[in-house]
Amino acid sequence: MNYVLSKEDLAPFLAQLSKRFQVIVPAKNDSGIVTFQEFSGQEVCLETERLSSPKKFFRPAKEKIFSFAKKKEGYEVKPVFDKTKRVIFGIRPCDTHALQALDELFIRYYGLDQFYSSRRKNTLLIALQCTKACENGFCQSMGTSQAVGADIVFTERGDEFFVRPETEAGRAILDRKLFKQTGDAEPSSKISCKVSLETHNLAENIYRGFESPVWKQEAERCLSCTSCTQVCPTCYCYTTDDEFEFGSGSKSSRFRFLDSCQLKRFTTVAGNHMFRASRSSRLRQFVLHKFSYYQENHGMQLCVGCGRCISVCPTKISLVEIANSIQKQVLEGAK
């Protein structure tokens, strides 16, 4: 059974939820930028265009994973899990696909990342379908324009939301007073993206263009500023580091923080040898990891077509343009 919620009732619904959960909504911060933040009555931003994704609640920029305390008999190692009960409202389809890609690596693939899966298990997702294409998005090409794996899916329809619960847990948090049952068909959430990417044999073709001059041409503009990897909803590469707690005697903690393949230090080993010293090789690593390597290893794309890296790039490097021109080169060369 599907439901309808009037837009006026959204705030009361979220307020109700925040009694039991930490409710996360997209809203403007003090500088007018839309970010995902804890709901405390502020206006929820329903615009499609936004740079931030809810990645920080699953792969935070800095996350404590272990505490080490020196006791008489030796060190005590304790893992630190985030078990906050959370509801994320307004996660877009591309970001739900991004979580699927991360689940593949951290939950389904090799071993089990308990820190990630603890966050994932304790979070309910309320997805908000897009009804308008965003500036640089190419989710249609990547097949990520419809929400997956969310607990509830909202679609805007005039001054109300069409609500489709997907899971038992999602159905349980719908308040029967605010949500009216409906027999209507789901409104269309088909959008037409302005940017498009050729995805036929993408992983293979783009890897065949490994030595293409395009990498060098594009990397001439690259500043290695890491903006692209910061806004990317799937960029998960991390570094661990230990920190002492000063004044505590001998307590220390291990942190995991997001790193970026665009930095030289990412591949620097002892003796100062860098395996990817040039900008072009680092830019190539970013694009190939998204389009080629993940596909070969996991059978799915790591790029979800949100286009944020294109929007944020200060020198207007577009991974779609790179991918399209390399594919074109490779296919023309093969003829």
Add this chain to the structure above:
Amino acid sequence: MITPEKPELAEVLEVKQETSDTKTFTVRFENPKRQKKFFFVPGKFMMVTIFGFGEIPLSISSSPYKTGFMSFTVVNVGNVTNAMHSLKKGDQLGLRGPFGNGFPMQRFRKKNILFVCGGCGIAPLRSAIYAVREKKEEFGKVELMFGCKNPQSILFSQEMDQWGKQGISVQTTVDKPSPKWAGNIGVVTSLFKNSVLSPENTVALLCGPPVMIHFALIELRKKGFKDRQMFASLERMMQCGVGYCSHCNIGNRYACIDGPIFNAAELKELPVKEE
């Protein structure tokens, strides 16, 4: 609940100063059951935690047949190794592992083995040398070619004398000789002309700096080695050991779970030399 990132407690049994900047640490898990079950193949590595300083990948340099302990041979080059060098007997550290694929030793039976290493690249190969020495009858002739910066930085020189007596032909070369040095001068590939092993029935095991591996493979090919006969242990930045952190990504492979040992045929397929 399995947490692959969780370090297990271990204690330092012995610290041995090898050269001015290199020490060998002999350690074992504090949990006797864990140590008893601990098993590794030469070439595998451990993630070693120095509490409060961080975690680094280190190859095991001891024999896989000695089960009560394991050794790491560590050069003091960075933040964590510097902290590690201050450890004494009885101090605690954290261990995870073993990780990586290791050398496929069972495939080397009845074959001659040529070890080629540079500097502290001898650490993982020392483990393989012990494995070969332990089951001498299963392998053919063994040669070790070892390149170092200078005579003072030659690791395990006493052990090498012993290996020499046990039938392993050991040859060393240095880049910068001291006045007393009577041995070979030059890069490790300059020793290849002395090898008596015929390439058809020999495997080459390599570990060293990227530039050494690059040129050693070229020279060995010239001698007639086929790509599937050459195995190199690659060095990469690593943070997790389980394929999560992506620091050791080479093409679509990971040095931590697909490597760090790759044969030269695999290396040809991978963008090892990216610049």
